[in-house]
Amino acid sequence: MPRKPLPLGSWGKIRTYVAHTNGKGKADSYRAMAGYRDFDGHVRQVEAYGKTSSAAENNLQTKLKERSQLGRSGMLTSLTRFSVAAEMYLTKLTTMVKDDKRSPGTLYTYQQQLATNVIPRIGEVRLGELTTPLLDKVVTAIKEEVGAASAKTCKSVISGILALAVRHGAISSNPVRELESIEATPKNAPRALSEDERQQWFSMLNEDDRAIQADVPDLSMFLLATGVRIAESLAVLWTQVNFERREVEITSQINRVIGAGLVRRRTKSRAGVRVLTLPNWAMAMLQRRFAAGVHLNGPVFPDSLGGFRDPNNVRKDLRLARQPIGSEIRRKLGHELRDARRAAGLLQTDVAQQLGWSKNRLSLMETARVRVGSEDAERLFNVYRVARSERARLMDLVAHAGATSTADLLAWVTSHTFRKTTATLLDEAGQSPRQVADQLGQSRPSMTQDVYFGRRAANPEAASALDEVMPGVAENEKHGVNHGSSGSGS
Structure with missing residues (x-):
């Protein structure tokens, strides 16, 4: 039975020989040798020298390890940390972006999700330690703490990194494949501007x-x-x-x-x-x-x-x-809020930190670009330590400034709203899904229908067809004729 070949990058038994003797016939140099299997599959003899047998063997061990590491440079192993594999994956993704094979948006999103949600959780874990149960806990935690959308993205990027590890031979299979699909909360139906x-x-x-x-x-x-x-x-x-x-x-x-x-x-x-x-x-x-x-x-x-x-x-x-400077009374409220904050000696960042808000949210309130609710106003006045007598006047101003404006009614509008509006208008004008998809630059008309058409009655003719099923019933209903049983069912 033939002997099993050495694994790539490994070596066999080390043998030592006397390489040289001095004038007295005493060995003063030793040679250590071993068969090393290179990464092209060929076995080659590698040797090293030393003044003693153990020194020659140690020198050869060092030489063989360096040769193995050099051959494996750029390769992942089961002992490689996940963070190192992630860096290698991002480097490859960056190259694909430069070659115009991937979107810069994809690279940016993956970098953000890795840095924020993935690396803090499993960055120091070795590739060989990543199992399906462990990754299931990680992805589930991200879904519960951050949201389903981020969890889906994190699952995708982890899968891509571990697929790279599989190609390097660091792991035998991708444990992400066994994870359950993530069901995100359905988005609101596409809405077009009337x-x-x-x-x-x-x-x-x-x-x-x-x-x-x-x-x-x-x-x-x-x-x-x-x-x-x-x-x-x-x-x-x-x-x-x-x-x-x-x-x-x-x-x-x-x-x-x-x-x-x-x-x-x-x-x-x-x-x-x-x-x-x-x-x-x-x-x-x-x-x-x-x-x-x-x-x-x-x-x-x-x-x-x-x-x-x-x-x-x-x-x-x-x-x-979509948040223009509001009415005169809303602008007045914004000035009052700003003055109260300054009187309290606080910066916008200070208030935002105390209330858990973004600085932008407070800025929009003070510039009259958003409506201020009574609850938010109360929280602000508590932080600013506004006196009761003054608070009553300000809360009355909040109530008057809360009247709905055009901007409030259009607060849902985004850049994609115009795209949906165009698609819906073309659909209503009788354009086919293929024609609308061509206008939007999409290859699949089905996506255009599902994502970009504003919802309307799917089949208006259906009611007319169903009217024929029970002719005369509608007329009888108008006159109060009951076609059902007068008693309850048994």
């Missing part, structure tokens, strides 16, 4: 100087006219606008890449590359902007320096736009 809401939105924007300065009205109009993603709208160049044919070419999107800044890269998928015909009102808006003077190779919606805008900053501008 005609009245569209008019309210643009009326509100045109009265907000800050929104106008941030280009929110024109950008909202472009999003509504095209149904493009916000990152796609910011990547459109003037050279891609054809005024004669009323067309705009969508080929790219703007992403922020860590270490590289804002990058204009290809669209999310091949289906995202498309040429869209614009309605007249959108062309009129673009012609007005073009007439004001532009850089032909520059973006249609540039930043203050003429360069590309950060999608995250534009989303923030949209959030502020």
Whole structure:
């Protein structure tokens, strides 16, 4: 029976020999030898020398270990910490982003979830110690403490890291495969802006100087006219606008890449590359902007320096736009809240920490961009130690400032709302799901229907068809005729 071969990167029995003797015939040098199986599968003799037999053997041991480690450099083992494997995985993912094979958004999300939720829990665990029960506890804890959406992302990134470990031979199988799927709470049904809401939105924007300065009205109009993603709208160049044919070419999107800044890269998928015909009102808006003077190779919606805008900053501008400075009484309340805080000698960060709020939430209250509820007002007054007599006056102001405004009614609007509105309008106009998907730059019409169409009666003709099942019943019901039994069932 043939002898089992040495594992890769290992060696056999070490043998020592006298390598040299002095004039008196006494050994003054020894040679240690062993067969070492290299990572190409070949066994080679490796030797080392020393003044004594043990020294030669120790020198050979050191040489063999260094050779094995050099051959395994860049490889994961069962003793490698999960955090090290995660770094290797992120390095590969970064390379894929540079090669345009993965989205920068994916890399950013994975980095955030690893740093925040995964590494603190299992970063020091060895790959060989990661089992399905352990990972099940980890993912479940993330779901309970953070949320189902984060848990699903963490499960995906852990699976990717351990798949890399499997390819390196560090573990034999991926323990994530046996975890249960994570059921997230269903999202609200897609909601599109109605005609009245569209008019309210643009009326509100045109009265907000800050929104106008941030280009929110024109950008909202472009999003509504095209149904493009916000990152796609910011990547459109003037050279891609054809005024004669009323067309705009969508080929790219703007992403922020860590270490590289804002990058204009290809669209999310091949289906995202498309040429869209614009309605007249959108062309009129673009012609007005073009007439004001532009850089032909520059973006249609540039930043203050003429360069590309950060999608995250534009989303923030949209959030502020749906929270415009409120009525005179709400502005007065904001000033009162600010003065009370300052009188207490507190900074916004101090108050936010005490109440467990974000600093932005308090800032929006003081600038009259959100409605202040009575409970929140009471908590603020407790922190500010407002006197009872003064508190009664302020609470009366809170009650009057709480009247619902247009901004309150449109607080649900996001950048994706325009995309959903465009899809719903096209659907209601009789466009097929395939046509709408092409407009939105999606490859699957089924996703367009499920995610982007506002809900309506699925089959309006069904009621007419079912009316034929029991003819005359509706008329009898109008006259109070009861078709059922007068007694209870037995």
